Amino acid sequence: MGFSELLDTIGGVGCYHVMQGVMTFICGILLAFQNFLQNFVAGVPEHYCQFLNQTGAESLYLGGDRSGDLLKASIPMDKGGKPERCLRFTEPQWHLLNANSTEELKLDTEDCLDGWVYDKSIFLSSIVIEWDLVCGRKPLKPLIQTIFMGGQQVGSVFFGILSDRFGRRTVLRWSSLLATIIGTCVAFAPTFNSYAVLIFFIGAVIAGINLSSLEWAPLKNRMIVHNGITFSFSAGQILLPGWAYLVREWRWLQFSTLISFGIILFGTSWWFLQESVCWLATHNKLPLAVKSLQKVAWINGHKEKGRKLTPEVVMSYIQEDLEAMKTSPFLTDLFRTPGIRLTTFCIMLEWFACGFSFYGLGLDLQKFGFSIYWVQVIFALVDFPGKLLASISMSYLGRRVTLFFLTFFPGLMIIINIFIPQDMPVFQMILSMLGKGALGGAMSCLYLYTPELYPTEIRQIGMSAGIFSIRFGSLLAPVVFIISNYVSILKPLLFGIVPILSAISVYFLTETRGLPFLETIQETENRSAPDTYQESEKTSLRKWHLNLKERKMVSEM
Incomplete structure (x- = not known):
């Protein structure tokens, strides 16, 4: 038994989960606003x-x-x-x-x-206009994005530690409040230096905003929740240019997108959002865990089922989950054995390449010479077919083939763009757009593929290594913009070569389509070994089919 079964005892998925899903979707939109806001706040006019x-x-x-x-x-x-x-x-x-x-x-x-x-016909104001971030000061513009991404990297570690110490709900509450306060300060920053410092803290506190939607979702519904999160990020990219067009003053644009975190998240965290049950149980707060479950049952319309819950009943369901949480793995466990070490290097390169080239394309939209508002919308819309293609391909062709294509193809498109004449901006934009869409699909593939490559005991830390890599890639992408001011050819070369190298590394990963999750490190080593790879796949498939037969027999009895 586990937390999913515990939720079933109080009515399963209901109104609370729908409301939390809506909140998660809105949060994803606001996060996308912040990640791509510099396209408009730091717009460069003629x-x-x-x-x-x-x-x-x-x-x-x-x-x-x-x-x-x-x-x-x-x-x-x-x-x-x-x-x-x-x-x-x-x-x-x-x-x-x-x-x-x-x-x-x-x-x-x-x-x-x-x-x-x-020329203020497109950008009525921007930090570029206000602080003359052009010509000799041009590298300061991408530096801001680097500082913001650096803040996210630091914040993800710092607030992750705080979440484990004080709880998800508490950290969410204070992160959203800090985002509002610091966002107000950012909007009225008097100098470039003060703006740069504040934007770092904005990146950090945004990284602390985590609704723990996956923790409250039953196992069978987690893929739906995950898809909602990924699509909300694309939806945010679509909505951002419309809002930026309506709010043309950069200070008000920055303020309006950040104040939303406080209005929406800080308020709802007091009466609606609930603390993680597993976190409460591990910190000897089982009565509070029962109260949280009872409130969820009440919101879902199952008040009577909630009343039947006791600390003993809750503990009997989540005991296995708590035991798994107590055996916390270390980062070094990802590099201890040859098979997992190779998998970790390859998968971190995949994540890094996606973040690096995705933001390299998504933050460089003005070069095409078209309306930045429409280009942003088009580049966001292409994410949807990319993610749909990834889902279909993973089901029929497998993870390796899908990931290889979705990383090799964008790298090839970026390299081809080097040879396209500058007087053909439409063709250049189409190639870049196709590349960004494929990278969006590659990210969706990695979210599913990465947990399948690691055994249960180190699965979570393997996923964390991937998230760290994609954030590190997004941090370095603006650095390439700075370097390209002096060596222009480096920008397309790096953004093109890195995903191609990651595509080659797919060869060293194992196919997991149709295979059960790995339980031990030894199983992973057996599956990763070249001489036992095919036999391991056959054995895993045989075990999987046997388990299905056993479950069917039990259900018939």
Whole structure:
């Protein structure tokens, strides 16, 4: 018996689980808002240098189009016929206003010593406009995203420890409150440095927001809950550009997306969301665990069933779960034996590649030259067919074939994009879009595949290693943007080569389609060994079929 059977005694899935599922979906949307918010908060508008201070003599040269004439005389043009973003003439070149004049001569230029003029037709305001994060300060823009992702990495560890010490509900409550407080401070940050510090803490506290939906879901419904979480993240990417279009001021946009955590999560955590029963039991708070279960039963319309619960009944159901929690594995257990060590290296590379290239594509949307709002929507929509393809392929072709295709294909698309001419942005966008969709499907595949590769005793820590890797990959993706300011070819090369390397590593993983979960490390070693791999699969399948027959016989008796 286990927690799933305990839930069945109080009516199983009901209104509480539906409400918690809705909350989880909303939480996923808000998390996606934060992860991709820099596409709009740090949007880069068209810009050029401020003109030199004029003396009044320019009126002799200017025609009816005063601003256009000043631009032509003050700012050199690039190869595409657009004003240079980071240079201006050392003095106005009035002769360029002559229709017969050309810019063949090498004219003296200088940096934008007096600031920049920004086109505010798309971005009414942004941190780029406010703090001039262009030209020499351009690397500071992706640095913000790196700091945010770094905060998430630190926060996931820090708040994970706090959750084990003080409980999921308590940490959720304080994380959502802190997100609201710090979010308010972020929206009114006076300087870039203060904004960077606060954005780190925002990333950290958001990582502490965990609704423990999977813990409250019965085993048979956990895949549905997981799919809801993954699709909510895609839904958030779709809704974000619409909200960003309505709220054009970056400070209000940042504030409105963060205040939602407090309004929605902090309030509901007081009267609706319940603490994890297993956590309460392991911390000698069994009476509170009974009260939580009784409240869930009451919300689900099974008040009488809830009244029948006693601490002894609850303990009899979750005893096995508690014993499993007491034998906590260590990270070193993932590297102790050859088979699990190889699996861990390969699976961490898979997770890293997905996070690295997924955010590498998803945070670089302005390069196509189209409306950032529509491009964000299109890049989010493509996640849905990618995840659907992954689900179908895993069922019919297996995990290895699916994962190989969904990592090799996007790497290939990114590499091909290197050779596409810059005057074909539509084709470039299509290739990038297909790559991002495939990577979204690869993540869904990994969420299912990773637990199947590890035995019960280290399954959870194996999954944690994967989550750590994907966050580390998402942290390094903006770093590549910084480096690409100096070596532009590195960006597509790295984002393309890494998923291809991860696709090759799939060869060293074992197929798990149709096989039961592994129970011991020795079973994993037997299945991973090249000389016993096929025999191990046959044995596992035979045991699986025998178990099915035994269950059928028991049900008939």
